[in-house]
Amino acid sequence: MDELLEDVAHHRDLGYQAIRVQSGVPGLAKTYGVSQDGAAYEPADSALPSEHIWSTEKYLDFLPSMVARVREEFGPQLKLLHDVHHRLTPIEAGRLGRSLEPYALTWMEDPVPADLQEGFRLIRQHTTTPVAVGEVFNTVWDCYQLIQEQLIDYIRVSVVHAGGISHVRRIFDFAALHHVRSGSHGATDLSPVCMAAALHLGLSIPNFGLQEHMPHTEATEAVFPHAYRIADGTGHPGDAPGLGVDIDEELAARYAYSPAYLPVSRLEDGSVHSW
Numbered sequence: 260m261d262e263l264l265e266d267v268a269h270h271r272d273l274g275y276q277a278i279r280v281q282s283g284v285p286g287l288a289k290t291y292g293v294s295q296d297g298a299a300y301e302p303a304d305s306a307l308p309s310e311h312i313w314s315t316e317k318y319l320d321f322l323p324s325m326v327a328r329v330r331e332e333f334g335p336q337l338k339l340l341h342d343v344h345h346r347l348t349p350i351e352a353g354r355l356g357r358s359l360e361p362y363a364l365t366w367m368e369d370p371v372p373a374d375l376q377e378g379f380r381l382i383r384q385h386t387t388t389p390v391a392v393g394e395v396f397n398t399v400w401d402c403y404q405l406i407q408e409q410l411i412d413y414i415r416v417s418v419v420h421a422g423g424i425s426h427v428r429r430i431f432d433f434a435a436l437h438h439v440r441s442g443s444h445g446a447t448d449l450s451p452v453c454m455a456a457a458l459h460l461g462l463s464i465p466n467f468g469l470q471e472h473m474p475h476t477e478a479t480e481a482v483f484p485h486a487y488r489i490a491d492g493t494g495h496p497g498d499a500p501g502l503g504v505d506i507d508e509e510l511a512a513r514y515a516y517s518p519a520y521l522p523v524s525r526l527e528d529g530s531v532h533s534w
Contacts, residue, residue, distance in 0.1 A: 264332050274491035277338035277365055277469055282325050286317045291344045303519035311522045313532050323358040330362040342368040345533050349378035356386025366391035366413050372533055379410035391415050394444035398422060399430045406437050413442035413468050418456040419449055431464045440468030447473045451483035455502040458487050458494045470494050482511045
């Protein structure tokens with residue numbers, strides 16, 4: 260908890276207005292969203308898939324107290340988010356969302372796998388904690404039911420995965436009719452090209468919500484020189500033509516491809532679980 264509070268304070272001091280809080284869970288060696296040894300978090304952690312042990316019971320027992328402690332430390336104004344990373348069932352997500360209601364999360368991200376979209380009805384019946392989903396969606400049809408039935412509050416499609424600028428604009432326009440705001444995926448596995456497109460697109464819509472931002476490495480920033488900037492919790496697309504991003508192919512050629520895989524998640528009894 261002490262490390263988490265220090266990290267939240269650090270990002271608040273950098274100007275971030277909304278911070279996703281992830282913490283290690285007592286009794287589990289590794290937890291999604293938590294970096295090792297103070298390094299920047301990178302989920303793809305090895306050349307062959309590693310294995311992480313997961314316990315839903317330990318997670319649900321710990322998380323409300325963690326969020327409560329962060330809220331107590333930083334007060335009601337700082338926007339707090341949390342990524343469940345598809346690991347619960349709908350009724351478990353409903354329980355978690357209800358337990359987090361006193362701490363006013365801006366969103367609870369990916370509470371369950373979104374393949375069975377009717378499951379989000381069950382979550383809605385049990386909690387008013389806002390829900391964000393969609394970083395793995397590819398078309399408007401992947402999120403049609405969730406938006407049309409107002410089962411989510413933020414749609415997290417990314418420009419590079421969901422059909423490009425034109426198609427994502429269609430998704431955001433459809434979402435605007437149903438009180439759903441944008442929250443585009445912005446992890447480090449998406450290049451500065453995608454971040455620039457997301458910032459430009461976010462400026463063009465009436466239902467912009469949040470733009471996820473995970474800083475790229477210095478090498479990535481150098482290979483993709485760009486006009487946009489992130490400062491004081493705000494993304495500025497810049498005034499360069501087009502998306503304002505170039506690529507230094509000679510510099511890129513100096514970096515050999517290094518394979519990295521996402522982990523495999525197992526329950527404590529050894530059975531495979533959604534990562």
